[in-house]
Amino acid sequence: MTHSIKSATAETAVRGENRTVLVFGATGQQGGAVASELLSRGWSVRALVRDPSAETAKRLGDLGTTVVAGDLADAASVRSAMRGAYGVFSVQPSSGQGAAYGVTDEQEVRYGKTVADLALAEGVRHLVYTSIAVSGAGPTGMGHFDSKMDIENHVRGLDLCSTIVRPTTFMELLLLPGMGLDQGAYTFFLRPDQTGQIIAVRDIGRIVAAVFADAERFAGRTIEIAGDEVTGRTLGEALARAAGRPIAYQRFPDALLADNAFLGRIASLMDEGRLGANADISGLEREFGALTRFPEWLAGPGQPLLRAAMETERATIALR
Template sequence: MMTILVTGATGTQGSATARGLLAAGHRVRALVRDPAGPAARALAAAGAEPVRGDMGDRASLDAATRGVDGVFSVQPTLGYPGVPPGFTLDDELRYGRNVADAAAAAGVRSFVYASVGAADAPHGITRWQTKHTLERYARDLGLPLTALRPVRFMENQVHPQMGVRDGVLADVFLPHVPVQLIAAADIGAFATLAFTRPSEYAGRTIELAGDELTMPQIARAMERALGRPITYRHIPREELLGRDADAVAGYDFANHGGGWHADIAVLRKEHPALMDFATWLDREGAAAFTTARA
């Protein structure tokens, strides 16, 4: 049994990792801004130890990492729901470096960083390049790094701000382009494997996906699971012009730059319970869709 500090513990990846670690019998120290908040209380009820801290406050990180065996590091991603007002890429770099520095000072045995799929590809997406910078930073510190690179979250499809709206699933992917997907629970499962078997996972960079479908196939799977008509609308490149440069770079990478290439068959050998999209909808997604719109 190990003690792991989980940053971002009330977020999508952090909470999934905390629950995976608890299920495996590890002790979880959950870094939260408000230990009395509902998400923190839910983690405490599951067996975690919420500790007050802020990734922008190095002193609080030093206190939180004291005596832990490993650290799970995840920072907010600019442009996604839940990002603090005024948050910038410089803030993400500062947060990520603070966590890595605190982990190095604590002498942890495992450091698992939640990066992004294809972080090092020549796509020009600055918010992804930032995560690659943080991968390199952790390596340069000599941390026993496992870099997890998840692709598109399955949860995005049911999120009120990113998923289906009024029966329409809209996104930038051309209808024939395959899109890789990963469930947050499976990100947590791989993080748990990395902490449980550090000698096997330290030093590895792992692209994570559990399924590969076109967007129309995703819409049809959601139709079947939710029992309601859903259509896919492709957002043309012209609609993105004038937005932030990452939107256009993301369109070009998704449709003409090669996209994601996680080896799902190999991943399933490591984690046989790896969910495909239909399984995730059946176990979690359909209920999450209904709850989010209640």
Template sequence: MTNDRRPILVFGATGRQGGSVARALLEARWPVRALVLDPSKPASIALRDAGAEIVQGSFEHTDVIAAAMKDVHGVFSVLPANLSAEDEVRYGTSIADLATKSCVDHFIYSSGASVGNTLTGVPRFDAKPRIEAHIRELSLTATIIRPMIFMEMLVRPGFGLDEGRLISLIRPEHSIQLTAVEDIGKIVAAMFADKARFGGVTLKIASDRVTGHELEAAFTEIAGKPITYSRFSDEVLAANVDLAHMAFSLEDGPLAELVDLNVMRELNPELLSFKSWLSGRGRKALDAAFRTGSEMVQANRS
């Protein structure tokens, strides 16, 4: 059967979010065009082998990006986390401007769940809301998604798992909303398939909502040994601006706003719970966190 859908240009297709979106679009039979910096890297080759059209270029190559946007149905824009605030705003607004000039039918920008209605005055926190505001001023049918905290954050080394504990941002009785990266792709694919419903919409997305006590139970069951849960101490939060910002937002800010998980399941019937993610795709990261801790102990002893 002939596929008469026009391509979707995906930024960050060799990364986590962009890669999830590219895979989900290909599975949903969308032609995918991926902008990559190095076509010879394994991730780029895997994309090509999966059926994506590879375009070599960087955020600086606006002529390449403009050409890649020719005749596409949609654009998925996500930016690397390691950019400076200045570059993030510059690239994010430039991509949206090019999409407008190219008359792209549907533009989806991945922002951040901690974005609120007021600027903080801290450039790295305000980059995404500035991009959002710019997009809303354009004559562009756009959807803005704000993924909640990634599940991967909880299995990174250095959060105490190697010592039989998990230290995180919420009080044990409070809840945190988490997103499995692979769910983002499936949700975005559903949005591209329904421009009439999602054009002009800003939507927080999440996969699950769990308390600190529930995190403790899930880690203990999957790890097969006791894992206790606690919140970062006030002293640690006071010394780390980023952690303090997130902790406050989880209690009385944008990260505390409830995501309608029924809508998420409507968009992605295969939505992952944290427990199912941890026992599946997250298990490798969990084992690595345990292993890294042990290696650090051995290194300190030697």
């Protein structure tokens, strides 16, 4: 089945106005999906990148994106890239992505707040900030989750048209190499009968593009977004069908969760119902159109990721 996201076009939503959106993280998953979808809908897209000569940046340019050099750590370059833009899509490198990104929790918060403050100063008409699907009052105990809550609160406190989207776990992240699929097994945080929600990155792009197309409708809203609801067991079943071989599902062993504070806290947040299971998928589909289900994703854009995961040994995965 072909799925689509309903929205007004950029032309009808922002008739006669500047239709340029500055996209942060355009060489990454979320930013890349947003940039691609905006371009397909007739928006002009500007991307801030640290190295315009990098292959990922060149590919953006080939697609029609205006690539500008800058760095989130350099507020002047951010402000220059933002000047004259109608909208800004804000996503920052997360400290939870590991040391390779060189970002601390404090830096992530500072970058997110700087983007919002400069959007206000430059007269940006609509800021869309992408956060994470964590619910409930109080801190989670996970720095790279709580950092996003801090940025959310700052954005809400500004006199600025803004929308916050909270995506749940990406389908793309379920197939990181080394998850044991090469051994006929799949390990994740959910218990076999425990419910969780997931989303295809391309649907994040489609939803965000629809939000930009109708600022009046979405101003001030915080939207939990997911495209499918699964259990540990149905994850394993979908993977087995797509792989054409038996896949035994199992939750991360209790001993591992007890020994690894990072993994253990994520599992606890899922058990508490605070992480990634709160989106109204039916409501989202009424508002944005049909969303991608996991089996459909596996049969399409997930195919190369599944093949790679089935060929990569478990030992290659790095646990933070």
